[in-house]
Amino acid sequence: MQVDSTRLLDAPLIEVAGEIDHGNASLLTAAFESTIDEGADIVLLDLSDVTYLDSGGISAILAAVRHLRDRGWLGAINPNANVRRLLEIVGLSVDNGFRVFADRTEAEKALGESSES
Amino acid sequence: MQVDSTRLLDAPLIEVAGEIDHGNASLLTAAFESTIDEGADIVLLDLSDVTYLDSGGISAILAAVRHLRDRGWLGAINPNANVRRLLEIVGLSVDNGFRVFADRTEAEKALGESSES
Amino acid sequence: MNAAEPARCMRLTVDAEPARLADIRRFVDEVGTVAALRSERLFDLKVAVSEACANAVEHSGGNHAPLHICAWFHSDRLIFEISDSGDFRLPGAERRGQAGTRGLGLPLMAALMDELRIQKTPGGGTSVSLCVRLT
């Protein structure tokens, strides 16, 4: 797994590639924690190149969602069909601190709407 | 199940009789909440007449222990062998916010020691 | 279950309501007496059956949906099967918020029983089997 931190418009964007599991999810947790410590209300997570995710990674995502829920949200970009299905099974698709976007353009649009309001 | 609230020395004492299960554990939760809202740091729970306990009741106990842990403890008095074993299985016997006493005399002694320190 | 060994069974069907958990425990008492379980093992079984039934009550969805409980007597083990008509689902966000006081049921069933089995019923529904060795 590889984790990179960059930005999309004003929001921190975490790009992950590879397989997220119990053995390496702490890297994802660390990336979330540093963006949240910097005061971000909205965090984006590009899952385009994530081929596998288990409850190790889901726990990291849930912890980030819990921190962001009251002031913003976590936006997952382009999860593959299996990853998206797993996020639904664990209930994230109905969590108001979590959003899924088909691509970066959709995410940018949501960032724009959030900054207007 | 029957729940009564009384006192032992300075500490609130909740006496329960009968079977605590998912259907009635909310009565126990309510009893804990009112003593904790009143500011108690130490709460006693007399389990002498409790013949059955499941995770409904255990959840109520865990919630109380979580509230008390940083400032005091919850003391369970005289659980029967099966109830005591269940409390051990769920890990309460190694929780520093929870104590088990064989009888009220033992509990009184611990109250005395806690108020001295 | 072993096909070579036909098992005797006792059944109970109740409305899926928390208030019926006490009746379910009386049924476990009866079964335990027939199977001559030690009182310690009977207590474990009562807790495990209660947990399975409490879950079924919570997740069976429909009001008053029937809950089927069946106790199978084998020569070397006793198996309780609890069947409901709801799909197995993960706890929602509200539930997950109740820090550390939920989610005890499945681990407790697994820790108390010799075997825990959770099956999807083809056509919808969940069946939980709890096994206690008699030997």
Added chain:
Amino acid sequence: MNAAEPARCMRLTVDAEPARLADIRRFVDEVGTVAALRSERLFDLKVAVSEACANAVEHSGGNHAPLHICAWFHSDRLIFEISDSGDFRLPGAERRGQAGTRGLGLPLMAALMDELRIQKTPGGGTSVSLCVRLT
């Protein structure tokens, strides 16, 4: 398992370490190819096997204790059996404190698989079976 139907099996034994989870998934890929699983079902199985192995790694206690994984091929179903040498235990107070981010493994296994079975191995140890119907 049905005694009348002898099943073929593929085995993997690895050290119980988080770093070996990726190797375990490659093994599930191989088995899934042999069983001609759809890619969706293969993903579910990989997650469920990972969860079972992550638990075994966490709870098997001893350093580098071996973890045994066996895939049984039946005509109508595929069963993964994950065996470790640790007793099934409930999460401790520290674990329970991690509000809502732990305790997903067992519900996820039950939700993704057609059947989940947790057995105590006589003599100590835990065996988890995960079943996927092939029909």
